[in-house]
Amino acid sequence: MLNCIIIDDEELARALLKSYVDKLNFLTCKGEFENPLEALSLLKNENIDVIFLDIQMPQLRGTDFAKLVPAQTRIIFTTAYSEYALDGFELNAVDYLLKPITFERFLTAVNKVNSTVEVSQNTSQTITIKSGYDLHKVKFEDIQYIKSDSEYVTFYTENGKIMAYQSLKSLEESLPPSQFMRVHRSYIINKAKVTGLKGRDLVIAATKIPVSDSYYEHVKETLFK
Structure with missing residues (x-):
């Protein structure tokens, strides 16, 4: 089971991702946040495997917020702007989803996280x-x-x-x-x-x-x- 959170300043974008999460029995949403700074407390107290993180937000850019999260937490960036893809991958993001996001593309990204977590749990010392x-x-x-x-x-x-x-x-x-x-x-x-x-x-x-x-x-x- 993977725990995730969704951070996006657009309500419709959060609702879409939450509907995708609810379709998967191995993924649980622990919270949705409009303001990324509000997610820091949860990240400190919960073991979160993956964050679906919008890049362009008024309070704080997702690429800046990504530097604050625990190292073991995987990040999947979401954005409507393809020019931010390079920033995302330079921060070692697992994947980069360009809006509008289809369920098939979402599932591909989540499966990448699932495989990396399994490898880490089985082999890492x-x-x-x-x-x-x-x-x-x-x-x-x-x-x-x-x-x-x-x-x-x-x-x-x-x-x-x-x-x-x-x-x-x-x-x-x-x-x-x-x-x-x-x-x-x-x-x-x-x-x-x-x-x-x-x-x-x-x-x-x-x-x-x-x-x-x-x-x-x-x-x-x-x-x-």
């Missing part, structure tokens, strides 16, 4: 972290723990820290549970990096990670059998 305008490809095994601070998260790795605009909840849903676990409302840890438990704190690379009461028994049973 890395995560791509978007920090500002930079992209960092980090191996799961190099992540020690992740700490949430307001609207941002910080990845603590073998090679230093990386800050990203993302919620801990969406990360928890995207990271493999065989390697990572939530231990606190502000922390996700790499199970393999834990070297001890002191009181209510896990020890990772000489750093103490607090464990919430609600997670404590599960942490002990999982990591210290």
